[in-house]
Amino acid sequence: MKHVLLAGAAALALTAGSVRAEQLTVFGPWLGPDQENVEKVLAAFAAETGHDVRYVGSDSFEQQIVVDAEAGSAPNIAVFPQPGLAADMAKRGFLTPLAEGTAEWIRDNYAAGQSWVDLGTYEGPDGQPHLYGFFYKVDVKSLVWYVPENFEDAGYEIPQTMEELKALTEQIVADGGTPWCIGLGSGGATGWPATDWVEDLMLRTQPPEVYDAWVKNEIPFTDERVIAAIDEFGWFLRDEFVAGGRKAVASTDFRDSPKGLFTSPPQCYMHRQASFIPAFFPEGTVVGEDADFFYFPAYEGKDLGKPVLGAGTLWAITNENQAAHDLIKWLQKPEAHEIWMGLKGFLTPHKGVDPSKFSDPTLRKMNDILLAATTFRFDGSDLMPGAIGAGAFWTGMVDYAGGKPAAEVAAEIQAAWDAIK
Amino acid sequence: MDNIAGTRSALGWAVNLSVLALVLLWLFPTVGLFVSSFRTADQIATTGWWKALVPAEQNLTLRTAPPETQREENGRYVIAGNLFLEDGREPAEISAWGISSRAIDAYRPGETAELRRGGTITVEANGDYRMESAEPFTGSRGQRVFVTAEIPPEFTLENYDKVLGKGVVKRLAVYALAALIFAFAVRWSLRDREGWLVAALPTVAGLALLVALSLVFGLSEGEAEGAQTTDNMSRAFFSTLTVVIPATVIPITIAAFAAYALAWMEFPGRALLIAAVVGLLVVPLQLALIPLLKLHLAIGIGKGYLGVWLAHTGFGLPLAIYLLRNYMVGLPRDIIECAKVDGATDFQIFARIVLPLSFPALASFAIFQFLWTWNDLLVAKVFLIDATGETTVMTNAIVELLGTRGGNWEILATAAFVSMAVPLVVFFAMQKYLVRGLLAGSVK
Known part of the structure; x- marks a missing residue:
């Protein structure tokens, strides 16, 4: 009934020659602080265009969007944290290609535009590649968070190389502390923080070409270079290096994990996590004073430059209407980016935005890390097919944290990948 | 000759011990949750709830x-x-x-x-x-x-204020006390009268006063700290009630008719039908989620209350029919045959004789269905919660709290207790029927 009314009102508005207002539903993975932020952005869109915009978040987004799409009750716009899942859905015909000209716009206005176009372009049900996804909100993942005052108390320096980071880790243990807080729990997505670790270490132990081949499965998971990267992560997982011991890693929620930095006495000194994590710091924590971050360093001895791992959310149309196209068009305006820049945890590749709009200087510092990168690679698990990147890889890493050998875990993930080929 | 009624089984102590163990198993986490819901975040982080009373x-x-x-x-x-x-x-x-x-x-x-x-x-x-x-x-x-x-030990209502709104618990407690006193007063003034209506009057009067007080004076003292959370929770609470009450009443109504037919009406294929119902008991509901949702969308029900009522009805019916049919079959044949001889129709037998006699079984199934529709998340997520975000249920609101405040145990414990409160009230109010009804169909 509502639809009929809305359609009637829309038809009336159309004949009157004004903008027609529609209901637009947006479904995404953000809850809590991020949900409030995205709602502010969407409210600005609603105010400007008159559309009735609704946002719903879920922490089992990956599962729910598939159920909704299969049953035919999909929202108008879905915000995918993972291009891999979006590619699956595009192939099955659940996504609508974006309007003509969007690809050109991205190429011209995003830093490294072509790579963002490539990341959003998938094969449709007709076998032809189309641009399905628009990137909005980017995260830098290669960050290590710490409490500067705790480092001062203990007299630790910020490590510039991976060798120094490992030495610092051992130093902290020798001083009777615990260096790392690592938590993999995340509801239906439990395990993903570990995939970031492995990808970051992959970029630090192998050239980017090997990383690309691994993500496309041209070299299998069982390759010794991949297993070596997993074991490299295992080095950090030693009982004495992690708060609560290795057993606690899989059962600790990634949102709770950074809180160990702020306890008295500190449960840990360092936490490797993406740029969005301050949203989960204890209330009142000021980034830059109470907590800060440094670049997750590269090996000095390997000469692989300064690789940076990143990710982003991809907005795709799952249920076409004019309002959905309007939103994608609106997200291309600098103002759409500047609203969230003024809030928390937002980075953007948009070249036209005013950097002074960032809410705090630390976000600019993150952008500097992004710019200083000699290699930028997108989160590999997000590029892998959904069944791997949002499935076998996650559960495999949970098993690995639980004590299973890397070779066995890799063989299982590879078997899952072979099964979907 | 051990099992003759009136003599004690030698294994009595084992039964008592296992009952005690089960009771403790349930009480331990529940009491913990209850105590935690009154403690501050710092206290929860440093000591266990069993130390809540010592500094x-x-x-x-x-x-x-x-x-x-x-x-x-x-x-x-x-x-x-x-x-x-x-x-x-x-x-x-x-x-x-x-x-x-x-x-x-x-x-x-x-x-x-x-x-x-x-x-x-x-x-x-x-x-x-x-x-x-x-x-x-x-x-x-x-x-x-x-x-x-x-x-020093400190207990606070702040958590409840955060989840439900400022002052809601305090006011609710005062109103409930007033309602209770009023109910007793009504009962006392009617003590000499008898009859079904008179017996129910104190309860109805008490409830009416409770609702009236809440409406007149309001529940909340105003804007709470977590306005968004509060808003979500109270909306989710009423939304859950909207889901649960019809989802309990509809299957019971249908199942009572069906159970009577399967128990006392002679028609060809009855045994096969009963076997089919028993067979349906073992079909996992997860199997039907997507096909059923597709059907709902195809026939225009879409996602919404109607859809979730139908889904809960469908998923609840096999057990309901099975339970009620077994109970009704155990009713004395003589009564029903007498009624038939006196010329009663099947509907009259059902409405006048079988239904009142089956009350314990009906009540026990009502409790079951109420509890699991109240606690349900999966069916609500699939059939109710759509992309507009207008409908939600308590379980979903708690999951969202978990997503945003994964570390805030005090809020989670409180939210969990708020969602448990209604089932607990229902359970304690009707538990005598539950015990009776649990035996339904098992003993003749």
């Missing part, structure tokens, strides 16, 4: 006032104040303190420590501190001070 030693990180508040006294720069008040806490007794995260209990109260950046700090047992330096203090923040203090 706990806590390690706190407090900060002095920032350097901009310093004064000059006799050529020295001074910052003074109370650590606890600075942090907005109740004053407590400090047993040890420190200024480095490596040695948080390096000093006793009254001792003086050298600051790394020059100057000294003295902290007294009550939290008073005094920082002195010949040079002005610099920086934008106060000095961190780690204190170990005995924090």
Whole structure:
């Protein structure tokens, strides 16, 4: 009934020659602080265009969007944290290609535009590649968070190389502390923080070409270079290096994990996590004073430059209407980016935005890390097919944290990948 | 001859022990959750709920006032104040303190420590501190001070205020008390009368007063701290009621008719039909989620209350029919045959004889269905919650809380208890039927 009314009102508005207002539903993975932020952005869109915009978040987004799409009750716009899942859905015909000209716009206005176009372009049900996804909100993942005052108390320096980071880790243990807080729990997505670790270490132990081949499965998971990267992560997982011991890693929620930095006495000194994590710091924590971050360093001895791992959310149309196209068009305006820049945890590749709009200087510092990168690679698990990147890889890493050998875990993930080929 | 009624089984103690074990198994986490819901985040982080009544030693990180508040006294720069008040806490007794995260209990109260950046700090047992330096203090923040203090046990309604709205629990308790007194007064004034209506009147009057008070004086004292959370929770609460009540009534109504037919009406294929119902008991509902949702969308029901009622009805019916049919089959044949001889139709037998006699079985199934539709998340997610976000249920609201406040145990415990409150009331109000009904169909 509502639809009929809305359609009637829309038809009336159309004949009157004004903008027609529609209901637009947006479904995404953000809850809590991020949900409030995205709602502010969407409210600005609603105010400007008159559309009735609704946002719903879920922490089992990956599962729910598939159920909704299969049953035919999909929202108008879905915000995918993972291009891999979006590619699956595009192939099955659940996504609508974006309007003509969007690809050109991205190429011209995003830093490294072509790579963002490539990341959003998938094969449709007709076998032809189309641009399905628009990137909005980017995260830098290669960050290590710490409490500067705790480092001062203990007299630790910020490590510039991976060798120094490992030495610092051992130093902290020798001083009777615990260096790392690592938590993999995340509801239906439990395990993903570990995939970031492995990808970051992959970029630090192998050239980017090997990383690309691994993500496309041209070299299998069982390759010794991949297993070596997993074991490299295992080095950090030693009982004495992690708060609560290795057993606690899989059962600790990634949102709770950074809180160990702020306890008295500190449960840990360092936490490797993406740029969005301050949203989960204890209330009142000021980034830059109470907590800060440094670049997750590269090996000095390997000469692989300064690789940076990143990710982003991809907005795709799952249920076409004019309002959905309007939103994608609106997200291309600098103002759409500047609203969230003024809030928390937002980075953007948009070249036209005013950097002074960032809410705090630390976000600019993150952008500097992004710019200083000699290699930028997108989160590999997000590029892998959904069944791997949002499935076998996650559960495999949970098993690995639980004590299973890397070779066995890799063989299982590879078997899952072979099964979907 | 052990099992003759009236003699005690030799294994009686084993039964008693296992009942005790089950009761403890349920009580232990529930009481813990209940106690935790009245504690503050700090207390939960430092001690278990079983220590809620004794003072706990806590390690706190407090900060002095920032350097901009310093004064000059006799050529020295001074910052003074109370650590606890600075942090907005109740004053407590400090047993040890420190200024480095490596040695948080390096000093006793009254001792003086050298600051790394020059100057000294003295902290007294009550939290008073005094920082002195010949040079002005610099920086934008106060000095961190780690204190170990005995924090007295503290219980708070703040968590409930956060989840439900400010003052809701307090007001609800007052209204409920008033309603209870009123109900007793009504019962007392009607003590000489008899009849079904008179017996129900006190309860109805009490409930009516409760609703009237809530409507007239309101439940909340105004804007709560977590306005969004509060809003979500109360909306989810009523949304859940909208799902649960029809989802309990509809299957019982259908199942009662079906059970009578399967128990007492002769028609070909009856045994096969019963076998089919029993067979359906083992079909997992997950199997039907997507096909059923597709059907709902195809016939225009879409996602919404109607869809979720139908889904719960469908998933609940096999057990309902099975339970009620087995109970009804056990009713004495003589009564029903007498009624038939007297010329009663099947509907009259059903409505006048079988239905009143089956009350315990109906009540016990009602409790079952109520409890699992109340606690359901999966069916609601698939059939109810759509992309507009207009409908939600309590379980989903709690999952969202978990997503955003994964570490805030005090909020989670409170939310869990709020969602448990209604099933608990239903259970305790109707538990005598549950026990009777549990035996339905099993003993003749």
